Amino acid sequence: QKEVEQDPGPLSVPEGAIVSLNCTYSNSAFQYFMWYRQYSRKGPELLMYTYSSGNKEDGRFTAQVDKSSKYISLFIRDSQPSDSATYLCAMKDVTNAGKSTFGDGTTLTVKP
């Protein structure tokens, strides 16, 4: 069983929709939770990160972490065609901070 499982998608939504992207994990030692966005044929870029449980908001993006359920989410409000990309969740254990464990990614298409 993988340490990090991500909703596989693909996901296709109309412009303006609210998008929910989700990951679950099994390692209770994970403390840092990141979301990356990857456009086709490009390297991933960091969108947001949170430490431990709670919410974090940045513009149209909100990251949520529920450590009790080992579940994290990324919400995108008022989605735009430019949000079309693959979204990857990633997690770190503070005792082994050199390693990040990634989900397999969810590909999102926002249709105009």
Next chain:
Amino acid sequence: NAGVTQTPKFQVLKTGQSMTLQCAQDMNHEYMSWYRQDPGMGLRLIHYSVGAGITDQGEVPNGYNVSRSTTEDFPLRLLSAAPSQTSVYFCASSYDGTGNGYTFGSGTRLTVV
């Protein structure tokens, strides 16, 4: 301000050949990592380093070697290329081990025939 620079961008190797994928960063980051990305399998960690002179294995280290003689450079060596190593390789760096996350390079697309 180049960030993370990977060379080459594309490479075709014959089975059994060796080569080195170069990675350099100019952000004075201590942490550097190599990942491979295959369709449907996300990013898998090959090797990582938490500082010059310190390296460790990731999830899929077999067939690859690394060294970290300087803070800036973290080359990945393929010892004897196999078709199973056909993949996109990403180098990444971060300032520390917190959630500040990685800065990724643009990747090297490797095909082994």
